[in-house]
Amino acid sequence: MQRTTMDLWVGMFVMLGIGALLILSLKVGNLGTYGAGQSYDLVGNFENIGGLKVRSPVKSAGVVVGRVTDIQFSLDTYDAIVTMRINGQYTFPKDTFASILTAGLLGEQYIGLDAGGDEVMLKDGDKIMMTNSAIVLEEMIGRFLFDKAAEEDDKGF
Amino acid sequence: MPSENLIEIRDLSFSYNARAILKGINMTMQRGKVVAIMGGSGSGKTTLLRLIGGTVSPFAGYVKFDNQVVHELNRNALFKLRRKMGMLFQFGALFTDLSVFDNVAFQMREHTDLSEAMIRDLVLMKLHAVGLRGAHQLMPAELSGGMARRVALARSIALDPMLIMFDEPFTGLDPISLSVIGSLIRRLTDALGTTAIVVTHDVQESLQIVDYVYFIADGVIAAEGTPKEVLETVKPFVHQFVHGEIDGPVPFHYPAADYQADLQLEENFV
């Protein structure tokens, strides 16, 4: 085997390998949606995050605009501090409403952002003031039954 | 003024797993001579070559090569020393993944800064010396045993060493290849002015080309002398060896317990 042909093959091999890594990162993975590092963090306090996890999507009008990057428990307020990284190309007004929603009846949970009307936009590290906790199915059923029982009691008297 | 003797071996002993292989060998090899080391299979001839090359260290005694004690050298000095030695392994040990040309060029490329054009000329000269200039593009797998041996010979003289060691160069060769290798050993040593050690048990071929012969048996030197002295000797061991007799000082049987006792004839009948 001639040295030059061998070099050519190895060169092609390495290029193919790098090409495969690039395809994996850009086409299969979500490196493209990281927006080349242009992103900013928002923080929100939630009373109950339900089944929200790190890496859960942040959606607005159904479009994925970012991801949850950190979930901590706050000892000051006894609630959850959720940090989300929002894609740099999307900005939201100051009075945006963040709620934890569920995709479908039993699907994964995500944060939904409802844009408000404020003219001032949220910046990196800002806190979303208005949040809505996850709906926990057991609580909902419990409350429903309790209400029903109360109604029955009312009728009884 | 370099001393007359290229190699001096004094009281050299070596054992392998408590089995003594060499027990106090003394040898002297003058520059420009072809010396044969003969002995039966497993008598420690190859070990002796390894000790000279420094791949193993002696148990006692020393090997002095070009006024340096081999086993006392550190790694770098030893590698420097080995550049002055060439070795022809029993079956050539050509690098199977390199062509004949690259095999001969191997050491030049590893150890020198010669230009590729210069290396080409040198390699072709070495191959011409063994008569295989036309085969320089072949791969080792395409060579016959005798040709492979000749290429290995060309490779071992690539850097014009002071000493060439031949480990059983005649094994498994047809009569023509055998005389070719034999005459090449003599001619090349004379032409290059090097010293050669030929480890062999091919008595007839080697006695024609060497200047001096050592016989090793049981880890000691059993006899030594010029080929003429060896042929005329009456020592029983040498006589047996030179004439290839089956029994003699070298017994046919490996030392064993009593035959009858070993077969446990009595116990089996109990």
Next chain:
Amino acid sequence: MFKYLVSSIRHVGHGVIDSTWRLGYASRFFILVLLKSTTSLRRFGLVIRELYYTGVLSLIIILVSGLFVGMVLGLQGYETLQKFGSESAVGTLVALSLVRELGPVVAALLFASRAGSAITAEIGLMKATEQLSAMGMMAVDPVARVVAPRFWAGIISMPFLAAMFSVMGVFGGYLVTVVFIGVDEGSFWSQMQNNVDFRIDIVNGVIKSCFFGIAVAAIAVFEGYDAPPTAEGVSGATTRTVVTSSLAILGLDFILTAFMFRGIN
């Protein structure tokens, strides 16, 4: 009975001592190879040559296997997912399985049997035919000249091969589900991109394959260098390379997975 018990305990002890000794010997050899790697990094041509034999010649088996594994994943994934009406998630399933697990692991297993065994056999045969001793006598260190380039070529080619395996697998899954079965192309890709994370899935997959590359290359060169210089010895060493590498890959995979993905999902 008592005698039998003692002898079997002795047998176990012998095995433990033997394998510990061998492990220590192998580690020492591994460090030796690392120390003597400067030559192969200075003369990179040697590594390129070995990259041809380990990397380029493994391409066919890696690409074809990747394609088929991806196609099977697509088919099986579709069959299962469509029962729950979520066949659009098949892209995610194929991509995540490949990038996280199958790509690095199966590519490494194939690499061990294709290139690892070849490295062992080559070094073992060079030893058996005294080529390594001859090299030593020519004042060229065989570990630096023969072993280290093969070791590095193995390490370098592994992540590339694993990535190619995964890409071919995703392509195979795409072929089966989108082209043949007719899953919506848009949701196939978008679901995949939404759920395959670059840092967590892809980078960790590449890290895994790097570890596998080191394991396979180290085992292959050690077994070759350590092989008894006979035909039997070399064939035994080749088998040991494939068996030990496969076990090492699967064991390492469990350990690495436990470290990487625990507590994320």
